Amino acid sequence: xxxxxxxxAHTVASRVSARIDRIFASVDEQGRAIAHWLAAHPSPxxxxxDRVVGxxxxxxxxxxxxxxxxxxxxxxxxxxxxxxxLAWWLGGHTALRRLTTSDDPxxxxxxxxxxxxxxxxPERTGSRHLxxxxxxxxxxxxxxxxxxAPVMVAGRMAGVVGADALVDRLENALLPELRTMAGRATxxxxxxxxxxxxxxxxxxxSMLRIAGxxxxxxxxxxxxxxxxxxxxxxxxxxxxxxATSLALVTET
Amino acid sequence: xxxxxxGGDHARSVVFAPIEPAGRAELVEQRLxxxxxxxxLRDGERLPSxxxxxxxxxxxxxxxxxxxxxxxxxxxxxxxxxxxxGSFVTYDRDAAGALARERLRRQSRVALRDLALIVSxxxxxxxxxxxxxxSDDDIETLEAIHHSADLSSADSARRALGRFLFxxxxxxxxxxxxxxxxxxxxxxxxxLWLCLREEEYRERSSxxxxxxxxxxxxxxxxxxxxxxxxxxxxxxxxxxxxKARLDCxxxxxxxxxxxxxxxxxxxxxxxxxxx
Numbered sequence: 001x002x003x004x005x006x007x008x009a010h011t012v013a014s015r016v017s018a019r020i021d022r023i024f025a026s027v028d029e030q031g032r033a034i035a036h037w038l039a040a041h042p043s044p045x046x047x048x049x050d051r052v053v054g055x056x057x058x059x060x061x062x063x064x065x066x067x068x069x070x071x072x073x074x075x076x077x078x079x080x081x082x083x084x085x086l087a088w089w090l091g092g093h094t095a096l097r098r099l100t101t102s103d104d105p106x107x108x109x110x111x112x113x114x115x116x117x118x119x120x121x122p123e124r125t126g127s128r129h130l131x132x133x134x135x136x137x138x139x140x141x142x143x144x145x146x147x148x149a150p151v152m153v154a155g156r157m158a159g160v161v162g163a164d165a166l167v168d169r170l171e172n173a174l175l176p177e178l179r180t181m182a183g184r185a186t187x188x189x190x191x192x193x194x195x196x197x198x199x200x201x202x203x204x205x206s207m208l209r210i211a212g213x214x215x216x217x218x219x220x221x222x223x224x225x226x227x228x229x230x231x232x233x234x235x236x237x238x239x240x241x242x243a244t245s246l247a248l249v250t251e252t
Numbered sequence: 253x254x255x256x257x258x259g260g261d262h263a264r265s266v267v268f269a270p271i272e273p274a275g276r277a278e279l280v281e282q283r284l285x286x287x288x289x290x291x292x293l294r295d296g297e298r299l300p301s302x303x304x305x306x307x308x309x310x311x312x313x314x315x316x317x318x319x320x321x322x323x324x325x326x327x328x329x330x331x332x333x334x335x336x337x338g339s340f341v342t343y344d345r346d347a348a349g350a351l352a353r354e355r356l357r358r359q360s361r362v363a364l365r366d367l368a369l370i371v372s373x374x375x376x377x378x379x380x381x382x383x384x385x386x387s388d389d390d391i392e393t394l395e396a397i398h399h400s401a402d403l404s405s406a407d408s409a410r411r412a413l414g415r416f417l418f419x420x421x422x423x424x425x426x427x428x429x430x431x432x433x434x435x436x437x438x439x440x441x442x443x444l445w446l447c448l449r450e451e452e453y454r455e456r457s458s459x460x461x462x463x464x465x466x467x468x469x470x471x472x473x474x475x476x477x478x479x480x481x482x483x484x485x486x487x488x489x490x491x492x493x494x495k496a497r498l499d500c501x502x503x504x505x506x507x508x509x510x511x512x513x514x515x516x517x518x519x520x521x522x523x524x525x526x527x
Contacts, residue, residue, distance in 0.1 A: 115396070117389055135422045135430050142427050191387035193425075205425030206385055 008181055009239045009250050010229075015177045016187060017242025023067055023147055023163050024128065024244070030056045031151045031161040034072055038153045043080040046087075050098070053087040060163070061091030066173060068092035069139050069164035071099070072151065073113060075123075078158050086113070088139055092166075099139055111138060122150040122160050130224060130245045133167045133195055133205060143167040143205070145195070167204055171196045184251045187241070188213075190220035195246065208249060210236060220245050276311050280319035285351065286442040288328055288341055299329060299339040326351075352446060356491070357498050359443070364495065367440050368488040374432050375417055376481045381424035383468045383476040390423045391469055398461045409454040410445045416461055423468075447490035456486065 030053075037052050038044070044052075049072070057070040071088030079085055088099040101111075113119050116138070121129035132145035139146075148162035178185040178198050186197035192207050192214060202208065212230075216238040219226035224245030230238040236251040287293045299320075300308065306316040320339055323329045328351075329339045359367075382390070397419055401412035414437050421433035447453040460483040467475035 115393075133425070135425060135427050137418075137422055137430060137434075141431075143425070191389065193385070193387060207387070 005182065005250070005252075006237070009237055009248060012177055012181055012185065013239045013241045013248045016174055016246065016248065017244050019066070019173060019177075020130075020147075020244040020246065021242060023165060026060050026067070027070075027128070027147050027149055027161055027163050030060075030070070030072075031149050034161055035151050035153055035158070038078075038151070038158050042153075043078065045081045046079055046085055049074070049079065049085070050087050054089060054098070057089050057163075058091070058096065061089060061096060063092060065092055066165045066169055067163045068094075068166050068169070069099070069144075070162065072159055072161045073119060073148075074159040075157050076114065084113070086139075090140065090164075092169075101138065113138065118146045118148045118162060119160055122148050123157055125223075126150055126152075126157075128224065130189065132189065133193060136164060140164050140166065145170065145189075167195065171204065178248075181250055182252075186249045186251075188217070188247050188249055190217050190224065190245045190247070192217055210234065210249065210251070213238065213249065217247060220247060277315045277318035277322065280305075280309055280311060280315060281322045283438065284319065284323060285326075285328060286438060293341050295341055297341045299341065301338060352442065353498055355443060356446070356495050359495075361492060361495065364443070364491055365488065368444060368484055368491075371436050371440050371444060372481050372484040374429065374436055375420070375484065376477045378417070378421040378424045378426075378429055378433060379464055379467075379476040379480040380473040381426065381429070382420050382464075383471060383473040385425050386423050386468045391465065394419055394423065394461075394465055394468070398458070398465060401458060401461070403451075403454040403458060406449045406454070409448045409457055410441065413445060413448070413457050413461075414441060420464070444484070444487050444491065446494065447487045450490075453487070453490065456483065 033056055034053065041048065053072045060067050060070055069088060069090045069092075071086065073088065074082075074085045076083050086099055086101050090097055090099055114123070117134075118129065118131040121131070128147065128149040130145060130147050133143055134145075136142065136144040136146065144164050144166055146162055146164050148160040150157045151159050151161050174187060174196050175198070178187065178196065181198065184197065184199045184202075186199070186202055186208055187195045188208050189195060192209075194202055194204050194206050194208050196204060197208075210232060211234060212232045213236075216228060216230040216232065219228055220240060225243035226240065228238055228240040228247060232238065232249075232251075234251070236249060239248045239250075240246070241248055284293070284299070293299070299305065302316045302320060303313060305320070306313045309316065320329060320331070324331060324339075327342060330342045331337070331339045356364075386394075394416065397412070397416050401416075402408035403412075417437065418430070418433060421430040424430070448457060460479050463479040464476050467473075467479060
């Protein structure tokens with residue numbers, strides 16, 4: 001790969017990362033505000049929490065924003081009047097509304113969200129995590145990526161703060177950046193799942209199967225913020241996009 | 253070219269067909285009945301109010317009212333007035349068993365085959381896509397559902413199967429396929445999975461889950477689809493045999509005498525399910 005091509009890959013990777021970093025930054029900021037409030041108000045009620053979280057996230061759910069859902073999901077035991085709760089708002093292209101979910105474990109609709117990737121990973125690793133792309137049947141009901149970060153209060157995880165972005169909007173936002181590359185450029189998650197590609201035959205949601213890619217992505221699977229710059233046996237290149245856990249795969 | 257003209261005209265007539273078909277109250281009634289029969293709505297559970305129901309189902313208030321009225325007449329809901337009033341599910345296992353049998357008798361074989369066909373198309377495609385698109389985490393999730401499945405009763409086995417099929421559709425990465433799967437589970441599940449009353453079929457449902465997970469791990473889309481469709485074909489075979497058996501029983505209320513052994517079996521199974 002020529003020096004220009006290498007430079008181009010790094011430029012595109014950093015542009016992608018800048019887009020996603022804006023979502024990360026607002027999630028981190030909301031997390032700090034919620035942690036600060038919870039430190040002063042231990043074991044609040046559902047209504048009290050909803051009011052505070054609603055005020056924080058609603059301004060980020062503008063029709064033009066990439067973010068289409070945002071909120072805070074409690075660790076069981078945090079609230080005094082509910083064991084499970086998602087203080088989550090949906091907006092962006094649709095009318096703003098609060099997500100309603102079943103909090104009754106006996107109900108058929110109930111899902112133990114602590115087992116889902118967007119809750120489980122931040123809980124296990126103590127750090128921010130990007131889930132997806134995946135079909136988010138709990139919140140957006142659409143093809144989504146979700147960014148979540150743990151909110152720590154007095155050494156314990158009180159819940160996760162997060163934001164959703166729809167893959168079709170990300171495609172519109174990121175494809176022009178990818179198209180500045182010569183050859184095929186594909187943005188994948190740490191799992192190897194395709195988010196968007198300049199090649200129309202590479203389907204979003206499919207696994208990109210290229211020799212050596214799985215091994216190249218291993219550091220990103222271990223820690224989303226890992227830096228990867230890896231040459232593939234067939235001449236392709238894998239470059240991590242900042243601390244997003246996404247990777248740009250370029251093939252000549 | 254008469255064929256293509258016909259096709260075009262047909263497609264046009266579909267475009268301009270009325271969006272709101274007649275008999276919406278029956279559709280609402282059937283959907284809620286299915287949910288009660290399958291145990292999705294539990295005994296004593298409070299249904300949304302008439303106006304909430306109308307809003308969430310996208311039907312007129314009078315349609316929702318008519319559907320609730322029909323269910324009240326069949327003893328499936330009870331309505332209480334006053335402050336803590338509302339419509340409540342009155343789930344009686346014997347009544348539910350009778351309803352499932354009634355639906356099976358009423359539906360023609362051709363309708364049952366058609367129902368199984370669309371379930372086979374959707375879940376088969378979901379299995380096929382999942383085998384190509386599952387990440388390691390997805391496989392872990394499917395395994396967790398498989399290992400936590402409770403095969404001790406028809407209800408719990410049906411819930412485990414429904415949960416697995418739903419997750420499989422989610423792993424396919426298609427929001428539309430997942431919507432269709434959820435819709436079909438609500439519509440076809442209560443009938444198609446009647447075979448789970450029998451232990452042999454509960455075991456089979458477990459084996460098919462294991463086979464599909466193996467195929468997904470081996471990135472074998474054809475294998476995953478074949479396993480899925482094989483199980484649906486078996487479920488349909490069982491259903492058609494059960495229907496043939498029910499069709500032989502006279503419909504004049506003499507069922508209890510003629511079919512005393514089956515009624516006893518059903519009652520016993522009901523008691524086992526309660527445990």
